[in-house]
Amino acid sequence: MAVFTAADHPLRARQVCEAMDLAVAPNNINNVRLKLKRLAGRGILTETEPGLFTQPRP
Incomplete structure (x- = not known):
């Protein structure tokens, strides 16, 4: 939720993964x-x- 609080625009799952320092892999993106x-x-x-x-x- 902190990622969305800091963002001033809507985010995609890939951007959330990057902000949370998760590997940008298809499995992680789909889970997010x-x-x-x-x-x-x-x-x-x-x-x-x-x-x-x-x-x-x-």
Whole structure:
């Protein structure tokens, strides 16, 4: 969540991996994407466009 707090624009799963110092490998990107989709489904994040995630603004 700190990655999204520091970002001023929506992020893709690849960018989240890079910000978290994870290896940019297809397996890691897919795992992060699934977690981001789950957080968006719960209302913690918002998917502004397919594949772009951000924190909901009040």
